[in-house]
Amino acid sequence: MRKILTILFSVIVSVSYSQDIIITKSDTVEGKITQLTPEKIYLLIKKQNKPVKTHIHRSAILDFHFAVIEELMAEYDSLQTYVLVTPEGNETRGKIEAINKTSVEFRTEYLGVVVVEAYNIQQIYRQDSYVPRSGKSWFPNPNSTRYLFGPSAYNLEKGEGYYQNTYVFLNMVNVGVTDYFSVGGGFEFISTFTGNPIAFITPKLGFPVTEKFSLGGGILAGVLTGEASAGIIYSIATYGSKEHNITAGLGYGYIDRELSSRPVLTFSGMTRAGQRVSFVTENWIVPINGSYYPVISYGMRLFGPKMSFDIAFFNSSDIFEEIFIGIPYVDFVIKF
Structure with a gap:
């Protein structure tokens, strides 16, 4: 029973970053990172419900996390095809070759492997993901073939x-x-x-x-x-x-x-x-x-x-x- 409760807790509270996070020596700042330079990190933050441009000097930063990278590292599959959406709304389809703290290596059909900086990724999701009316993609339902005891007519794919x-x-x-x-x-x-x-x-x-x-x-x-x-x-x-x-x-x-x-x-x-x-x-x-x-x-x-x-x-x-x-x-x- 303890094992089951542990699993339940991990599912409920598993980390799902909605914003980029910058940890400084004195504070934690949430927003949207827009550019990285050797000296500064530029970002958009909300003040009084309005986006405001700001920056933080690298010397004051202890660590930082891109939301899109954290979410992707938790669930990506190198065999699946993904859709990468830029802040301008452009879409590119391909497979993920590698992920690091600040970028994604993305293999496309026509351009080969390209390195995309995390701040140039508005959204990235599996091609077969569910996209609700809110517009943000969700990972596919992992358990669509059964209800409780009984099955649905959907079948597992080969190898699943x-x-x-x-x-x-x-x-x-x-x-x-x-x-x-x-x-x-x-x-x-x-x-x-x-x-x-x-x-x-x-x-x-x-x-x-x-x-x-x-x-x-x-x-x-x-x-x-x-x-x-x-x-x-x-x-x-x-x-x-x-x-x-x-x-x-x-x-x-x-x-x-x-x-x-x-x-x-x-x-x-x-x-x-x-x-x-x-x-x-x-x-x-x-x-x-x-x-x-x-x-x-x-x-x-x-x-x-x-x-x-x-x-x-x-x-x-x-x-x-x-x-x-x-x-x-x-x-x-x-x-x-």
Whole structure:
């Protein structure tokens, strides 16, 4: 539990500089650095909500940080294509060769490798990043292929993968075999000490039909070693983007070789509320004793470029009578 809380804390408070920072012998100054010279650093600062040009002599400066460099160092991928935007609004696409404290080496298609000073970078973001209405790019949703337990129709890309830990004891790994097929497996930790470990396997297909509509299907299978197997064979449809979407699903449960005669229905959704937070819901309608029994969930996902943490609650009419807020659900995911 301590490890989970540590991860949650790191996701929430991970450093995200919104302005350049200059640390002097007597103060810390925030603003937009516009030029570096051997003697001075020039910058724009706000006074009474108005931009004011100023400068600080190097002899008075202990250290300085460019916001764009700090953010990029935390999450850049040398294999990805980026869009570099200058203060004049010009855009250049390419790959990042190297980053240092004051500049970026940027490999472009036509100019080769160019060195761009940090103060000449207004913004730099991955080509596949999500850009909300505010105009500033956000890193892509690192966990768009699943809600809580259940999947969306989006698939991991070839070579992508993630490790998921639920309630500390459940461990899963999923890997994209192709852009349209992934496979996962895992185990429940405590049962490994009983002599009958519980294992899971989760093959899945997912492919886009249109820009905003995807279809998928697969198996969520659990095996009690040497005893029995159970799971669900499902199909799903997802509408929206990887940042804001809804999914409807239908599946048939089975125990050993006996398939249920009535389907399980699922309705799920997520919406990105900020750069590092989404709201998630996953809802099941399960056939029990000739009727359908709904189980709903509601929660929040906190995340960084390669990690996410879910805190949610599952509820139903029976659970509500005992625990009105619902049964807590906690997991974290590390993407690789």
